[in-house]
Amino acid sequence: xxxxxxRRGLSATLAIMTFTGATVATGSAIATTEPAAGECAGxxxxxxxxxxxxxxxxxxKDTREGYQLWEEWVNGEYGGIKVGDExxxxxxxxxxxxxxxxxxxxxxxxxxTEDEVDFLLGPYASDLTMGASAIAEQHxxxxxxxxxxxxxxxxxxxxxxxGVLTPGGDYTKSALEALAAAGAExxxxxxxxxxxxxxxxxxxxxWAEEFGLEVLATESYPEGVTDVSAIMTNFRDxxxxxxxxxxxxxxxxxxxxxxxELGFEPDAMIITxxxxxxxxVAELGxxxxxxxxxxxxxxxxxxxxxxFGTAEEYAARYEEAYGHEPTxxxxxxxxxxxxxxxxxxxxxxxxxxxxRQALLDLDVTTFYGPINFDDTxxxxxxxxxxxxxxxxxxxxxxxxxxxxxxxQYPLGE
Amino acid sequence: xxxxxxxxxxxxxxxxxxxxxxxxxxxxxxxxxxxxLAHGELVMLGAxxxxxxxxxxxxxxxxxxxxxxxxxxxxxxxxxxxLINRVIDKPHxxxxxxxxxxxxIIGNAVKLKxxxxxxxxxxxxxxxxxxxxxxxxxxxxxxxxxxxxxxxTSLWAFLRWTRLGASIRAASQNRExxxxxxxxxxxxxxxxxxxxxxxxxxxxxxxxPIQPIFPLMGPVLTLKSFVIVAMAGLGRIDGVFYGGILLxxxxxxxxxxxxxxxxNVGVISSFVLLVAVLVLRPQGLFRGxxxxx
Numbered sequence: 001x002x003x004x005x006x007r008r009g010l011s012a013t014l015a016i017m018t019f020t021g022a023t024v025a026t027g028s029a030i031a032t033t034e035p036a037a038g039e040c041a042g043x044x045x046x047x048x049x050x051x052x053x054x055x056x057x058x059x060x061k062d063t064r065e066g067y068q069l070w071e072e073w074v075n076g077e078y079g080g081i082k083v084g085d086e087x088x089x090x091x092x093x094x095x096x097x098x099x100x101x102x103x104x105x106x107x108x109x110x111x112x113t114e115d116e117v118d119f120l121l122g123p124y125a126s127d128l129t130m131g132a133s134a135i136a137e138q139h140x141x142x143x144x145x146x147x148x149x150x151x152x153x154x155x156x157x158x159x160x161x162x163g164v165l166t167p168g169g170d171y172t173k174s175a176l177e178a179l180a181a182a183g184a185e186x187x188x189x190x191x192x193x194x195x196x197x198x199x200x201x202x203x204x205x206x207w208a209e210e211f212g213l214e215v216l217a218t219e220s221y222p223e224g225v226t227d228v229s230a231i232m233t234n235f236r237d238x239x240x241x242x243x244x245x246x247x248x249x250x251x252x253x254x255x256x257x258x259x260x261e262l263g264f265e266p267d268a269m270i271i272t273x274x275x276x277x278x279x280x281v282a283e284l285g286x287x288x289x290x291x292x293x294x295x296x297x298x299x300x301x302x303x304x305x306x307x308f309g310t311a312e313e314y315a316a317r318y319e320e321a322y323g324h325e326p327t328x329x330x331x332x333x334x335x336x337x338x339x340x341x342x343x344x345x346x347x348x349x350x351x352x353x354x355x356r357q358a359l360l361d362l363d364v365t366t367f368y369g370p371i372n373f374d375d376t377x378x379x380x381x382x383x384x385x386x387x388x389x390x391x392x393x394x395x396x397x398x399x400x401x402x403x404x405x406x407x408q409y410p411l412g413e
Numbered sequence: 414x415x416x417x418x419x420x421x422x423x424x425x426x427x428x429x430x431x432x433x434x435x436x437x438x439x440x441x442x443x444x445x446x447x448x449x450l451a452h453g454e455l456v457m458l459g460a461x462x463x464x465x466x467x468x469x470x471x472x473x474x475x476x477x478x479x480x481x482x483x484x485x486x487x488x489x490x491x492x493x494x495x496l497i498n499r500v501i502d503k504p505h506x507x508x509x510x511x512x513x514x515x516x517x518i519i520g521n522a523v524k525l526k527x528x529x530x531x532x533x534x535x536x537x538x539x540x541x542x543x544x545x546x547x548x549x550x551x552x553x554x555x556x557x558x559x560x561x562x563x564x565x566t567s568l569w570a571f572l573r574w575t576r577l578g579a580s581i582r583a584a585s586q587n588r589e590x591x592x593x594x595x596x597x598x599x600x601x602x603x604x605x606x607x608x609x610x611x612x613x614x615x616x617x618x619x620x621x622p623i624q625p626i627f628p629l630m631g632p633v634l635t636l637k638s639f640v641i642v643a644m645a646g647l648g649r650i651d652g653v654f655y656g657g658i659l660l661x662x663x664x665x666x667x668x669x670x671x672x673x674x675x676x677n678v679g680v681i682s683s684f685v686l687l688v689a690v691l692v693l694r695p696q697g698l699f700r701g702x703x704x705x706x
Contacts, residue, residue: 193677221676224633226624229423229551230668231676237416237547250531250625257533257623261551263541283533283625 040079041086044350046337047093047111048121049132054099056124059329063124063147065322066333067092072321074341078307081341084348090341097123097132104128108135118350119144121336122163124329126150126196133161142352142359144343146336147329149296151199154376160352162359162377164339164368165332166384168196169203171294172244174399175270175386176204180211182409184241184267189218190231190255191272192247200272204244216240225251228258236264241410246272252280256287267410268292276328276387276394288389290411292397295385297328297368301402305366307338314367335368415547420669421662422550428661429558431637432654433619435645436565437612438638443648444585444605445501450512452638453631454519455610459485459617460534460626461523467534467621474534474622475556481614489610493603501602516631524628531625539622557619561654564615569650581605585648640687646696660686 048067051060071092074080080087093115097104104123111117112135120136122129122145129148136143137158145153146164149171153161176187187208191201201218208215216238219231232255235243243266245255252274259269268290274280275293299315308314314334318326339362344350347358363372363381372381388397388407395405438452449455459481466477496515500508538556541549572578583591584601592598616634620626641660645652663686664679671678 193674218673219676220674222680225676225680226633227427227664227668228676229427230420230665230679233416233419233423234669234675248531250627253531253533253625260539261541261549261553261623263543263549279530283531285535287535 039087040089043089043091044081044083044119044344045091045093045115045117046119046121046340047095047108047115047117049095049097049104049107049111049123049128051099051124051128052096054097056099056128059124059147059327060097060099062327062329063333064094065318066146066326066330066335067094067121067337069318069321069330070334070337070341073308073317074337082345083350088350090337092121092337093117097128099125099128101127101131105131105135108132109139112136112139112141117141119340119344119355121145121333121340122147126153126168129153129163133158136160140352142340142356144336144340144359146332150196151203151378152195154378158377160356162339162373162379164335164371164379164382165296166369166382167378168199169206171200171272171384172204172270173207174383175292175294176207176213176242177211178386178398178400178407179242179268179409180213182407184213184409186238186240187213187215187242187244188235188238188240188266189215190228190235190243190245191218191220192225192251193220193222194247197247197272200246201244213242221247221251223247225254228254229262232258232262232264235266236262241267242270243268244270244272246270246274249274249277249279253283256284256291260287265412267412269411270294270386275389278394281389281392281394286392289391290389290408292386292388292407295328295387295396297331298385298387298396299326300396300404301369301385302404303365303367303369303402305338305364308334308367311367331368335366335371338366338368339364339371415545416669419548420665422548423669424662424665425658426551426554426558426661427665428658429561430554430616430619430623430657431641431660432657433557433561433564433612434616434634435638435641435653435657436568436650437609437616438635439642439645439648439650439653440568440612441606441609442642444581445497445602447497447501447508447512448505448639449497449609450509450635451516451519451631452512452609452613453634453636454516455485455489455613456617456620456634457523457626457628457631458488458519459614460621460630461527461532461617462614463618463621464532464534464626468532474536474618475538475560477618478615481618482611485610485614486607489607490603492610493606497606498599498602516635520629520631527628529628531627532621533625534621536622553622557623560615560619561657564612565650565654568612572650577601577604637683640683643687644690 050064071090074090080089095107097107120143123132124147126148129145133143137160142160144162149165149168151167151169189201189204191197252271270292275291276295281288299311301311304310315326343355343358347354370381374380383399386398387394396403397405397407441449462481463474463477466472467474500511539553541551543549580596580601641656645656660683663682667679667682668675
């Protein structure tokens, strides 16, 4: 299987190399939006290498649309970025990183050295953000990102990388806090043996302890697992209050089915990837009821700011612009650019050192949630939201200050 | 003790499913001498047909067999006539490349049509039967196991007692002699491949309510089939059954008794098992591993 896979990988690489050659030869930036002609003094250039093709094609599109929405708003309605007494137009230069880690690094280099951008906006996904941010750090250019949740991004001692989203280790924090408050005492954890699920699971262990929950067992499983009956049997015999599991969408389906067929009925099931996706309910029907899932952002959240208004108003604006609902990837991308804009305005300068200090000092609430970076560049302020499937509907149940429905715990009562 | 019993139940149920997955693979390899690397994709097709019947027409998934069977039969028959037949006499590498290419095409075509989201089918036959304290029998998997036994018995009876079955056995034993006694070898091969495709389709049907289905689920299933058939000996239906059960038990026992990383160990152990069998009993666990042509 490995030889087959790598062979497939090789042919894909060849195709990509051919395509890359063509792109480089013509030297075309994929899409640049001309800044609106206004009375502004100048232009601040932002660079973003975001996937337009490859495995992150869908999320890359959401990311790009999130940036574009901000760009159109800031140049149009808002009237340019205010730096001291002057205003500046924003110009975002985009490239297609083809969902490839090497490509994103090359393009980031190109944005810095050839296009001479002032700031960078992050690509989509943790793995690409890892590579792109390393180049940004090397050149001392600030990158604000909203689509890389892996804690590893912030554990390298970098000075120029800031992430607005809640990091992986905090994915289960607010749900565990709420469940502990509702009377849960014991937890079991199953996670896929890969970087991101592992950091989510380690975070879950840490927070469980913090909130006084006893972790009865943790089990890992390989990517592409097709049977979890042994894990579910072992967990069932431990009779925990809370089950935490996850890695990929298919594992989410497997866990719900596995629990059902073995009579494993914990009082709460947190599944880290899947439940906030409407397909989850579509595939599982009634079996999905009661499942809890973390979410970075939902339009029902009651966060708001003076720029885009409430989360709901942001969503409405986005829908009008693109004709479909914003995903959380789109919202966090808009929030990424907005955060950088606020920092520039607070610094009153576009000098890197001043803006970096402004980012470190930043303490604001946006439509996306609170933003307050710690020394490593992580957003330590934003709590993870969590949803629960109730009667086939995805309902936002936490954190309590922004939720619009009650958490059902324990299940089956 | 209850834990061992529960693990055994889980393992046998999983193994029964594995056996059905390997059945068509074994038949095609044994008779045509073709290692069909697109076998897992045929399983996936059966699963998607079931999903469509269940989602769009509200059918009970087990009932979808009456759609899966004719569709997969025709697909298999045409595929063999158009493609596989041309590479049967060529060196092994040629048929490997052709079926590998086929696997990529089928997998990606389904991905284009239905996107990569994993799907699941809900059957009315679900839940569990309690069997004393802390022991349960999963209802869906129980019926999957029953279906597996029915399929294997039917295939065995078909090969044993029907005229076409005898032709298939003859073709697998000695191609030239079969031709001499008047067996239309091309037709037999096409029917065998079609039958293999139907069996793969049934395996997909049985997979759909017990595990997520997605366009690129095929390669893992082809690999499990290969492990089972290599252990079982080619073209042996009883061997495939025991091989499947053995694989299921090994995976589940490892997953149950090794703490923390059990499921990882279970998946790895199936390959350790394969290597061990090939080293210690290269002829297969259950009598002769027939030399593939």
